[in-house]
Amino acid sequence: MSETIKQFLYLNRKAPYGTIYAWESLEVVLIGAAFDQDVSLAFMDDGVYQLTKGQDTTGLGMKNFSPTYAALGDYEVKKIFVEKESLDERGLTLDDLQHLVWEDEDDDWAEKDSIKLVSREEMTAIMDGADVVFSF
Amino acid sequence: MSTLHTVNKSPFEKTSLDACLSHASAGANVLLMEDGVYAATKGTAVEQRVKQALDSVKLYVLGPDLMARGLSEDRVIDGISVVDYAGFVDLAAENDKVQAWL
Numbered sequence: 293m294s295e296t297i298k299q300f301l302y303l304n305r306k307a308p309y310g311t312i313y314a315w316e317s318l319e320v321v322l323i324g325a326a327f328d329q330d331v332s333l334a335f336m337d338d339g340v341y342q343l344t345k346g347q348d349t350t351g352l353g354m355k356n357f358s359p360t361y362a363a364l365g366d367y368e369v370k371k372i373f374v375e376k377e378s379l380d381e382r383g384l385t386l387d388d389l390q391h392l393v394w395e396d397e398d399d400d401w402a403e404k405d406s407i408k409l410v411s412r413e414e415m416t417a418i419m420d421g422a423d424v425v426f427s428f
Numbered sequence: 429m430s431t432l433h434t435v436n437k438s439p440f441e442k443t444s445l446d447a448c449l450s451h452a453s454a455g456a457n458v459l460l461m462e463d464g465v466y467a468a469t470k471g472t473a474v475e476q477r478v479k480q481a482l483d484s485v486k487l488y489v490l491g492p493d494l495m496a497r498g499l500s501e502d503r504v505i506d507g508i509s510v511v512d513y514a515g516f517v518d519l520a521a522e523n524d525k526v527q528a529w530l
Contacts, residue, residue: 306441307438307441307463307466307497308496308497309462309463309493309496309497310436310437310438310462310463311463337440337441338438338440338441338463338466341466341497344497344498344499345498346498346500347495347496347497347498348495348496348498349495349496350492350495351491351492351493351495351496351512351513352492352493352496354496356496358498381440381472381473382440382466382469382471382472382473383469383470383471383472383475383503384471388498
């Protein structure tokens with residue numbers, strides 16, 4: 293059977309914890325990682341809040357799923373796009389987000405950045421370029 | 429007759445905060461909770477709206493919801509008080525009623 297590699301884009305636009313979207317998206321990404329597809333994650337609007345560092349849910353009695361984003365590199369998820377305009381509107385910079393990396397086996401397992409800061413215009417092109425868009 | 433208004437939606441996704449601030453009378457108490465806590469942080473596109481509201485209403489933000497979202501208290505706009513769950517209960521008890529903006 294011929295394998296058709298499709299470009300999958302997971303589009304995240306919701307803040308974590310207030311609704312279940314962020315967690316559900318992460319679960320679907322991890323399940324989908326078992327299939328050999330070209331996976332990209334996009335974070336825009338309130339979705340950028342999912343990646344903030346230092347999340348501590350002890351006071352809420354809810355699971356803190358933010359450490360799981362750091363495991364995405366091990367699942368061959370290397371392309372994480374964050375929209376700059378969305379960060380700006382929220383008073384955030386890249387420094388407020390987790391530093392996510394993946395290991396490049398073709399380069400002596402060097403750690404490389406997974407997150408790429410993109411403009412709204414670039415995000416439009418990323419969406420246009422995807423074969424399938426999963427929205428959360 | 430005092431009212432505690434609660435806002436639990438992100439100001440970037442819903443109009444709940446703006447609707448609340450537009451209808452809360454002078455001297456009212458407004459508690460930002462759940463995704464509403466993002467409105468309490470500095471440097472956002474709604475910061476001026478929130479600061480303007482501080483002239484007429486008292487603003488509170490729920491600490492555990494800030495912590496869960498990785499937002500430290502030093503990111504909170506000056507003039508907004510951080511409260512814990514016990515503080516939330518006190519506010520609910522001290523006011524005549526609670527009005528939720530969903």
